[in-house]
Amino acid sequence: MATWKNLDTLETFKALSEVKRVKLAEAMSGVEGAERVKKYSVPMAEGFSYNFAAKQVDDEVLNALKALAEEAQLAEKFEELYNGAVINTGENRLVLHQLTRGQLGNAVEADGVDKREFYVKQQARIAEFANKVHNGGITNAAGEKFTTVVQIGIGGSDLGPRAMYLALENWAKKNNTLKMKAQFISNVDPDDAAAVLNAVDVAHALFVLVSKSGTTLETLTNESFVKEALKKAGLDASKHMIAVTSETSPLAKSDDYLAAFFMDDYIGGRFSSTSAVGGAVLSLAFGPDVFAQFLEGAAAEDKLSANKNVMENPEMLDALIGVYERNVLGYPGTAVLPYSQALSRFPAHLQQLDMESNGKSVNRFGEPVDYPTGPVIFGEPGTNGQHSFYQLLHQGTDIVPLQFVGFRNSQIGTDIEIQGSTSQQKLCANVAAQIVAFACGKSDDNRNKNFEGGRPSSIIIGDSLTPKSLGALLAHFENKIMFQGFLWNVNSFDQEGVQLGKVLAKRVLAHETDGALKVYSDLLNI
Structure with a gap:
């Protein structure tokens, strides 16, 4: 059974702190830099690779990180988690979001049921409902098909599903799988709900109310806003709404909804994109088959996360490097920079995922910790970010580690060649240039034009953004954050x-x- 200790009590952490620092600008220059790019790369699922050549690591640092992973028992702790141990100590709960997409270990029973069977059953119920909506088996009062789905939720009930929908919307259009346009209402600001309702044809809109407890103030307020709009349009709200909630909530058996699909207390909101929370809206928008592909990609990455070999476990390695940057090198933030417009809201989702999980100052036992924990997360898609906040990243007084995401091919395939290169080639050229510019810098006698370099980054590189690759990308970050919580000895699964x-x-x-x-x-x- 794994033992839980604070990071600063581990002998291997003390040893890591004493390892010679890598001079990144030197390491990434010339032949040595080219060799690092080839050497420091780990395969991921669905055609991705995690390349960390531009991080401040070398073989000595990596060996120290491997030793830290072993002493911290990262693999053993993940194994206990997916086999049903009570990892969420703050709320005395299991942590089961990986179980929504596959069985990594033993059968897990809670609430008197096999939880994998429970999640599969909910997915099947959602698929059946979505198919009926798409084929006209479920319609509005006039017998007409619903054309728009609107999710009403906040926090994890909005950020993850919204980011996933936007990531796949153009892919679905290209592949003729966009069944229904999706919109999202989250903010209790009435302007949010009003803007969405003014943009949709409510007579042909199906609303998904998402609240685990059935008591979330912002969500219920927005539900009332929507019901009033439906009433003014002469429509029966109960024929236009479904609920995603817990089986014990007041929404579960209410006549106010066409149907109710269930989640449980073992999946935190920010980890719920692969549960019914994301499943309902994404299955309605794209079809159940596309959602199933998304789950398949996440499950494939989860399997890699269970690998005990750090150098074959991209999530564990990413987590270890991040902790090295936070707790040894002293960097306070991380910028997530996807060079893909489809991932425009992915950094916003990761803000919640990371900062709500590991923004803790006490350990799993409620005792104060004497070291920094979760970093500040922010980001925007490239190349937009280059013309926004990269000035500080390149020449500011703080060093901010960077996590790039890039794809060799665009989602849609439509492109144009201008001045000898396509738009996608220009995009990829920019991300390659930024990695080297951040790492190596450029000397100039004019101090305003001098770049110190030494700014560390990693990149996750894939072929193209598809449902499967999106699932793998999501699982990578979920599991990275989990491993970092293990290292910091915090409870990453509550949000008091x-x-x-x-x-x-x-x-x-x-x-x-x-x-x-x-x-x-x-x-x-x-």
Whole structure:
């Protein structure tokens, strides 16, 4: 059975701290740099590779990281997780999001049922429902097909599914699998719901309400907003809405919905894209077969994450390098930079996934930790980001590690050649140039034009963005974050930090305020 210890108590971490630092600009220059790019690459699922040549590592650092992984028992902890151990100590729960896409180990039973069977059953129910919607077996009151699906949710019920939908929308158009256009309502700001409702034909819209507890304030407020719009249009809201919720929530058996599909407490919202939370909207938008391909890609990457050999486990290696950067090199943030417009909302999803998971200052036992934990995550797709915040990344006072994602081919295939190269070639040329520019820099007597270099980055390279490769990419980051939580000895699967604001907001709305809270409430005319 694995033992859980703080990072700074591990002998191998102390040894890692004493390893000679790599001078990245030197290591990435000339012949040595070319050899590093070939050498420091690990295969991933679905045609991806994780290349870390431009990170501040060498064989000595990698050997120290391998030793750290062994002492921290990373492989053993993941094995305990997927075999059903109570890893979420804050809420005394299992952690089962990997089980939504495959069985990595033993059968896991909870709530008196086999959980893999439970998730498969929900996927089958969603598939049956989606197929009926697509073939006209389920229609609006006029017997007409639904053409739009609108997800109502917030946090993990919005960010992940929205990012996944946007990632595959153009792929689906090209491959004739876009069954329904999808829209998303998340913010309690009434302008959000109003903008979406003004943009859709509500008579032909199917709404997916997502709330595990059935009590999420923002989501229920937006549901009321939608129901009012349907009522004004002379429509029966119960014929236009489905729920994704827990079996014990008040939504589960309500007549207000055409159907209810279930999730459970063992999957945190930010890890729920492969559960019914993502399954309903993505199956309705693209068809159940496409969602099944997405799950297949995630399952393939999960299998690699279970490999005990660090150099054959891209997620574990990525996690270890990230912890080295955070806790030894002292870098406070990480920029996620996908060179793919389809991944425009992927960094936003990873912000929640990473910062809500590992933004903790106490360990799994509630004791304060004496070292930095999760980094600040931000990002935008390239090349847009190059004309936005790359100035700070190249020449700012802080070094920010970078995680690029790039594809050899575009999703749609339509391209044009201008000045001797296609748009996709220009895109790929930019990401290649940025990696080397960040690492090697450029000397100039004019200090304004001088680039110090030594800015570390990795890149995940794939052939093209498909449902399978998207699933693999998602699983990579989910599992990287999990391994980093293991190393920091924090509970990556609760999110108590989001609760205090909710409690105070309810006090404001009930006019039970005093002090600064009352003054701010008055200033905002509440």
